[in-house]
């Protein structure tokens with residue numbers, strides 16, 4: 001049995017004046033496992049992530065990082081960056097904040113730049129980057145700090161096929177190291193291929209959670225794709 005890294009038991013959470021945007025959202029993220037958080041627009045995926053990250057004031061329930069000292073990396077869908085810092089300065093800053101050694105930064109940072117084919121723009125400001133390049137910067141920062149848990153919001157939309165492949169390969173390496181991953185996505189064919197289990201949200205509630213077999217049983221589609229099951233259940 002894989003170790004549980006994060007236990008989410010949200011009774012209710014929401015925004016000012018509405019405390020029940022999501023209700024009874026319960027799941028765990030385990031070491032070496034990839035959990036897909038899926039659901040239609042407005043289902044409550046981002047709200048769940050915000051609750052996990054402590055960004056909502058109105059949360060009833062518990063969010064537990066089960067091992068002392070565990071840390072997570074949040075890789076947002078919309079890149080967040082400092083306009084006045086270059087790509088390399090972003091990597092250096094993240095290293096300083098998360099205690100990544102200077103020699104590790106040099107080695108791993110440059111390897112990540114190569115891997116994502118960003119070496120040429122190492123000393124450029126992200127304002128001049130494309131959307132996908134900014135997203136790659138977010139991914140590199142996440143991978144550089146080697147967290148115990150990755151929380152990744154919709155990684156596939158801005159990335160080209162090669163970057164997607166590189167990202168998935170790195171994620172696989174990190175899972176083998178023991179990292180757990182929680183990933184929000186609408187790209188269900190990829191999710192079906194890479195996730196170990198799923199939490200399907202609709203209207204702020206869990207419709208079904210578990211492995212593909214559990215989702216298929218709930219949808220009464222024994223051979224159904226995740227996409228078919230998603231349509232049947234939401």
Ligand SMILES: Nc1ncnc2c1ncn2[C@@H]1O[C@H](COP(=O)(O)OP(=O)(O)OP(=O)(O)O)[C@@H](O)[C@H]1O
Pocket residue numbers: 015016021039040041042043044045046047048
């Ligand atoms: N800042 C906010 N203030 C008030 N309500 C919000 C806020 N952000 C989201 N909501 C509401 O919370 C509900 C869930 O939204 P959420 O952003 O969690 O959905 P989602 O599953 O991430 O959707 P999408 O796939 O479109 O990103 C929606 O009804 C939305 O209108």
